[in-house]
Amino acid sequence: MSDDIKSKADPKSWRARTRAVRGGTLRSQHGETSEAMFLTSGFVYPNAGSAERRFKNEEPGYIYSRFNNPTVAAFEERLLLLEDAPDDVECRGTATGLAAVHASIFGHLSAGDHVVSARALFGGCRYIIEELAPRLGIQSTLIDGRDLNAWEAAIRPNTKAFFLETPSNPTLEICDLRAIARLAHSVGALLIVDNVFASPIFQKPFELGADIVVYSATKHMDGQGRVLGGAILAKKDLFADKLGVFLRNTGPSLSPFNAWVLLKGLETMDLRVRQQAANAVDLIGFLKSQKGIANARYPFDETHPQVALAKGQMSGGGTIVTFEVEGGREAAFNFANALELIDISNNLGDAKSLLTHPDTTTHARLPEEERRTLGITEGMFRLSVGLEDPEDIKDDIARALKSGR
Numbered sequence: 001m002s003d004d005i006k007s008k009a010d011p012k013s014w015r016a017r018t019r020a021v022r023g024g025t026l027r028s029q030h031g032e033t034s035e036a037m038f039l040t041s042g043f044v045y046p047n048a049g050s051a052e053r054r055f056k057n058e059e060p061g062y063i064y065s066r067f068n069n070p071t072v073a074a075f076e077e078r079l080l081l082l083e084d085a086p087d088d089v090e091c092r093g094t095a096t097g098l099a100a101v102h103a104s105i106f107g108h109l110s111a112g113d114h115v116v117s118a119r120a121l122f123g124g125c126r127y128i129i130e131e132l133a134p135r136l137g138i139q140s141t142l143i144d145g146r147d148l149n150a151w152e153a154a155i156r157p158n159t160k161a162f163f164l165e166t167p168s169n170p171t172l173e174i175c176d177l178r179a180i181a182r183l184a185h186s187v188g189a190l191l192i193v194d195n196v197f198a199s200p201i202f203q204k205p206f207e208l209g210a211d212i213v214v215y216s217a218t219k220h221m222d223g224q225g226r227v228l229g230g231a232i233l234a235k236k237d238l239f240a241d242k243l244g245v246f247l248r249n250t251g252p253s254l255s256p257f258n259a260w261v262l263l264k265g266l267e268t269m270d271l272r273v274r275q276q277a278a279n280a281v282d283l284i285g286f287l288k289s290q291k292g293i294a295n296a297r298y299p300f301d302e303t304h305p306q307v308a309l310a311k312g313q314m315s316g317g318g319t320i321v322t323f324e325v326e327g328g329r330e331a332a333f334n335f336a337n338a339l340e341l342i343d344i345s346n347n348l349g350d351a352k353s354l355l356t357h358p359d360t361t362t363h364a365r366l367p368e369e370e371r372r373t374l375g376i377t378e379g380m381f382r383l384s385v386g387l388e389d390p391e392d393i394k395d396d397i398a399r400a401l402k403s404g405r
């Protein structure tokens with residue numbers, strides 16, 4: 001890399017939106033505008049001694065793309081800058097969001113440890129904590145994440161971690177990050193936060209006390225439905241202790257190609273997420289006014305039972321709304337099938353508005369009683385609001401409500 005075309009400024013002196021566009025840029029000798037993609041599995045060494053020193057961590061330089069890769073490193077650096085995490089936090093890209101969640105639990109907990117988790121979780125997160133962890137000797141307790149007393153009551157002498165999503169998928173429950181972090185730290189446990197729904201644009205979990213933050217980069221970071229990816233952000237000493245070795249030797253690595261797509265996605269994420277959130281705000285008022293729709297919910301809407309908490313820890317309400325179509329499952333399916341613009345899908349954070357019926361798809365694995373406890377009903381939908389003109393989204397919903405009836 002040539003020094004003369006490297007950015008001269010200190011990226012930490014930049015504000016978040018500048019960091020998202022320029023952070024982590026690493027120009028080659030050709031001076032390309034867009035980041036180069038290092039689509040290589042391995043690297044060569046100038047001599048045998050250099051290979052030895054790199055393996056011993058005595059000399060900087062790449063070894064193998066399962067460990068790290070320049071394009072992946074650029075993505076990690078840009079996300080770290082955007083997150084504005086404390087100086088002792090590092091970021092590692094992963095192949096998917098679930099690889100990051102999996103590593104956040106198994107990368108440093110051992111058989112005999114205990115984890116407390118909010119029960120309102122993305123389906124795969126719930127599988128990891130509820131089923132996989134106990135199978136491997138890590139006890140887990142699922143609680144109502146909104147209830148601070150429930151967190152406290154679940155603590156055991158061997159509790160090593162708290163896990164949560166806020167807002168939660170799909171019911172948009174809010175967990176009090178500051179209070180839960182204080183409680184976790186009072187017993188020496190780590191707080192792991194899945195920050196996918198809020199995105200780094202609207203919520204900064206490290207400022208609120210989190211120790212590990214995980215992302216599915218598949219969602220808002222790509223934002224255009226192209227690639228899978230994830231990231232895990234944690235303090236350096238956690239990576240140095242067990243997590244780094246775990247990632248290196250279990251292989252959940254992010255592909256350089258996907259890292260490149262995500263790196264470019266970060267450049268426009270702020271614009272996209274803020275516009276999608278504005279569209280969601282616009283839509284929530286409309287949904288509340290529609291006959292045949294009940295319980296329209298959005299974290300920053302005055303009718304959300306935890307709106308004050310949401311506004312106290314997020315700077316925007318996010319890009320997801322939920323609502324119920326009255327008339328049970330048949331009416332819900334008729335509504336979904338009558339949509340002409342909004343797609344039925346399970347992704348979120350996309351430029352295209354995507355509608356999910358959690359009861360029969362993402363959360364169908366859970367027993368019915370548990371789905372109802374979580375507030376997932378037969379008529380409930382999760383809508384990831386896209387970048388289309390909100391008037392077209394409203395027209396589509398209004399038309400589908402009429403013709404689906």
Ligand SMILES: *Cc1c(COP(=O)(O)O)cnc(C)c1O
Nearest residue numbers: 096097098122169196216218229
């Ligand atoms: C999508 C998602 C995940 C999993 O991410 P993948 O990239 O699909 O593996 C984890 N948590 C939340 C909240 C998600 O929405």
